[in-house]
Amino acid sequence: xxxxxxLWHPRLIGPAATLLVxxxxxxxxxxxxxxxxxxNFSVWLIVAGLVLAALSGLxxxxxxxxxxxxxxxxxxxxxxxxxxxxxLLNAFVHSRDAYTAVVPEGIVLSGIVTVLLLxxxxxxxxLRAIAAANAAVxxxxxR
Amino acid sequence: MITTSGPALRATATxxxxxxxACDDKIAPPSTQYGAHPMLPPPQQYILPPMDVPxxxxxxxxxxxxxxxxxxxxxxxxxxxHPRMVYALPNGDVLVVESNxxxxxxxxxxxxxxxxxxxxxxxxxxxxxxxxxxxxxxGDGRPDIRTVFIDHLHSPFGVILVGDRLYVxxxxxxxxxxxxxxxxxxxxxxxxxxxxxxxxxxxxxTKSLAASPDGSKLYVGVGSNSNIxxxxxxxxxxxxxxxxxxxxTGMKRxxxxxxxxxxxxxxxxxxxxxxxxxxxxxxxxxNLVPDYLTAVKENGFYGWPYSYFGQHVDVRVEPQRxxxxxxxxxxxxxxxxxxxxxxxxxxEKSSLPxxxxxxxxxxxxxxxxxxxxxxxxVVYIPFVNGRPSGPPQDVLTGxxxxxxxxxxxxxxxxxxxxxxxxxxxDDVGNTVWRVTAAx
Numbered sequence: 001x002x003x004x005x006x007l008w009h010p011r012l013i014g015p016a017a018t019l020l021v022x023x024x025x026x027x028x029x030x031x032x033x034x035x036x037x038x039x040n041f042s043v044w045l046i047v048a049g050l051v052l053a054a055l056s057g058l059x060x061x062x063x064x065x066x067x068x069x070x071x072x073x074x075x076x077x078x079x080x081x082x083x084x085x086x087x088l089l090n091a092f093v094h095s096r097d098a099y100t101a102v103v104p105e106g107i108v109l110s111g112i113v114t115v116l117l118l119x120x121x122x123x124x125x126x127l128r129a130i131a132a133a134n135a136a137v138x139x140x141x142x143r
Numbered sequence: 144m145i146t147t148s149g150p151a152l153r154a155t156a157t158x159x160x161x162x163x164x165a166c167d168d169k170i171a172p173p174s175t176q177y178g179a180h181p182m183l184p185p186p187q188q189y190i191l192p193p194m195d196v197p198x199x200x201x202x203x204x205x206x207x208x209x210x211x212x213x214x215x216x217x218x219x220x221x222x223x224x225h226p227r228m229v230y231a232l233p234n235g236d237v238l239v240v241e242s243n244x245x246x247x248x249x250x251x252x253x254x255x256x257x258x259x260x261x262x263x264x265x266x267x268x269x270x271x272x273x274x275x276x277x278x279x280x281x282g283d284g285r286p287d288i289r290t291v292f293i294d295h296l297h298s299p300f301g302v303i304l305v306g307d308r309l310y311v312x313x314x315x316x317x318x319x320x321x322x323x324x325x326x327x328x329x330x331x332x333x334x335x336x337x338x339x340x341x342x343x344x345x346x347x348x349t350k351s352l353a354a355s356p357d358g359s360k361l362y363v364g365v366g367s368n369s370n371i372x373x374x375x376x377x378x379x380x381x382x383x384x385x386x387x388x389x390x391x392t393g394m395k396r397x398x399x400x401x402x403x404x405x406x407x408x409x410x411x412x413x414x415x416x417x418x419x420x421x422x423x424x425x426x427x428x429x430n431l432v433p434d435y436l437t438a439v440k441e442n443g444f445y446g447w448p449y450s451y452f453g454q455h456v457d458v459r460v461e462p463q464r465x466x467x468x469x470x471x472x473x474x475x476x477x478x479x480x481x482x483x484x485x486x487x488x489x490x491e492k493s494s495l496p497x498x499x500x501x502x503x504x505x506x507x508x509x510x511x512x513x514x515x516x517x518x519x520x521v522v523y524i525p526f527v528n529g530r531p532s533g534p535p536q537d538v539l540t541g542x543x544x545x546x547x548x549x550x551x552x553x554x555x556x557x558x559x560x561x562x563x564x565x566x567x568x569d570d571v572g573n574t575v576w577r578v579t580a581a582x
Contacts, residue, residue: 034461036375040251047252092190095253097373097426098459100188 005068009060010125013080016052017117017125019045020087024110030102039101042110043094046087053084060127071129079120080127083113173479173517176433177534181477183452186427193429194257195514197543197550199265199571206551208520208569208576209541213496215581216539219566220286221574224271227349228486228556229568229575230302234324235561236278238292239568239575241271242299244348245314245341250374264511264550265571272296274311276327277575284564284577290327293320298345301352301363301408305390312350312363315341317388336361337393340381344368347382347422349485353408354390356415361388362398364405364419371424371459372448383447385419385439401445401471407487407556409503411438414529420484420505421474423451427459429513430480436487436505436524436531437474446471476531481510482518486557486568490523494563496580502526504538506554506567519543521554521567521578539567539578 023045030038063069090109094101123130175182202221210216219237228240243266249255261267274293277286293311301312309322311333318333339350347366354361367383368374385405387398404422411418417439423432424447432451444467446453448460453473456463478484486506493500502525509519519542522535543550552572560566565578 036373039373043251043253089190091252095251096188096192096459097369097371099461100459101373103461105188 007063007069007126007128009056009063009127012052012056012059013125013127014121016049016056017083017121019049019052020083020110021114021117023049023090024107024114027102027107027110031107034099036098039094039098042102042106043091046091046094046110050084050087050091053080053087056080057084069128073127073129076120076123077127079116083116083120086113086116170429170515173482174534176430176477176479178476178531181433181452181479182430183433183455184428184430186431186458189426192426193512193514194260195516195547196260196264196511197516197519197547198263199268199553200549200551202551202572202574207541208539208552208554210539210578210581211537213581214538214578216576216578217284219284219575219577220277220289221572223275223568223573223575224273225268225570226555226568226573226575227270227570228300228302229558229566230304230556231558231560231566232304232322232324233561236276236327237286237558237560237566237575238302239275239277240299240302240311240556241273241275242296243268243270243570245298245345247346248344250344261511265553266511268570268573270298272298274299274302278327284562284579288327292327293329293333298348300349303352303354303361305354305358305361308390310336310352310361312339312352314345314348314350315339317350317352317361317363335393336390337388337395339363339386340365340368344374344378346370346374347404347406349404349406351406351408353410353417355417356410359390361390362386362408362417363388363395364402364408366404366406366422367447370426371457379448385417398441399439399443399445401443401447401449401467402439403447405439406485407505408439409487409489411526411529412489412491416529418487418489418503420478420487421445422483422485423480424448424457425481425512427457428480433477433480434482434484435474435478436476436484436503440472443472444470445474452477476524478505478507478522478535479517481513483508483510484518485555486521488557488559488565489526490559490565492559492563493565494580495565495578498525499523499538502531504557504565505535506557508553508555508570509543509550514547516543516547519550519553521557521565538565539576542569542571 026041224241276292278288280287298314317336351364363386368378384400388395407420507518521539552569556568
């Protein structure tokens with residue numbers, strides 16, 4: 001008997017976050033080398049990250065609607081949402097031409113998103129409230 | 144957010160301010176940017192750059208662009224495949240270059256979106272990759288013979304006859320054909336005079352042509368491979384420049400540089416000097432940077448990409464080059480921003496009323512990144528002593544609706560036919576227009 005089952009959304013949030021963090025790294029490389037292809041890498045990574053973020057949102061919606069998740073960790077939800085919105089803004093900033101696509105606003109946004117995601121990801125990519133998760137673990141169900 | 148640092152806060156504040164300010168900016172009218180000393184507002188950095196294109200609808204039967212009193216306009220011929228350039232041969236035959244750029248690669252998500260937006264404005268029309276010939280046998284101003292003069296070209300643009308050699312500038316080479324007066328079809332195949340910077344990006348693909356007054360040299364306008372170096376500096380090798388090609392040997396050298404997209408070249412008839420129309424950079428504001436008309440100084444550097452209008456540095460280009468910026472020449476005459484001049488002809492041999500006979504006609508294809516629209520017309524700029532001497536005057540307007548929602552046509556190349564009438568290629572209306580003095 002599994003009242004929740006394995007959640008879907010963490011499987012997508014993880015990859016989305018990875019791509020958005022990678023964009024910060026390619027931004028850093030562009031900033032130091034000024035080789036335009038790193039600039040292009042960044043914008044594709046951000047866009048791909050946003051696509052996965054959107055799919056994560058859908059997966060979360062299903063997890064909620066199908067009552068697979070229990071109680072939602074609202075603060076974590078807010079954190080991921082802010083990261084996604086900042087990344088959307090960043091996609092537009094990164095669509096500028098040449099240097100100002102990255103420096104300064106673009107790389108600052110990538111940096112903020114990276115810190116946010118790494119902090120949020122420290123506890124994994126699930127949005128299930130910790131209390132509920134503990135209950136689930138206590139019930140012998142893994143995440 | 145505890146992670147927000149000082150610079151991050153400032154950057155965020157800047158962005159919010161930009162988002163808010165982008166909507167309510169008062170845009171100075173184009174008239175503030177005509178001539179030698181255009182008003183140049185401070186540059187902006189956009190979050191969402193404006194893309195404002197009128198939907199290409201073409202001309203309905205009987206519709207035509209508008210002329211001021213004293214002139215009249217009629218369609219010389221239509222149903223072309225994206226006509227970009229017109230050229231009159233000495234015997235009166237008119238060549239129409241039907242062309243569009245090679246397929247542009249998608250390097251960024253933005254490239255994809257921009258291509259879609261520009262397609263709405265008719266810029267994606269399939270080019271004929273050919274040159275058509277029109278002949279008016281009975282002199283009634285309407286062609287009686289129409290042939291495909293040269294077929295299977297590769298994004299051609301410039302065309303010029305020097306002696307018995309007809310030169311066609313494909314996007315990647317100058318072809319030379321032997322031409323005999325009266326022929327309606329080019330039977331001999333062309334030979335390559337020289338190659339030109341082209342693929343694989345070929346962002347600005349048009350190659351404009353002019354010949355030196357003594358006919359020994361050709362001048363070729365080669366546009367940049369980007370808006371502002373976003374495809375890397377290596378892609379700009381030999382670009383944003385006017386090349387001088389020796390007609391006898393095909394040897395070439397850069398005649399002038401730093402000209403972002405020199406889409407039209409012409410020799411001023413009194414001084415014999417080379418003039419160019421140049422499309423300047425985008426995405427730093429509705430009134431930046433004015434496109435311009437300028438005499439081209441030999442070995443001169445005009446700023447692109449590092450600066451515009453002399454020493455106005457473009458912060459989007461890194462590493463910067465203060466040494467080059469210091470040398471950058473202030474161009475002669477601003478046409479105002481984003482008008483996209485694509486055609487130029489001096490009016491000396493015009494049969495239009497006297498007030499149009501001492502200056503230059505410029506075809507302005509029109510903006511795609513500015514609200515309200517700018518350009519979408521043909522203007523006349525009077526010259527005195529070989530220099531521009533007044534603001535541009537409208538010669539042909541009404542290519543777009545007053546509200547800027549729809550475009551029936553967009554003017555490109557301009558030329559004078561043997562009778563001195565003004566011809567205009569219209570690549571959205573797929574028509575060649577002929578402007579004459581009103582009867």
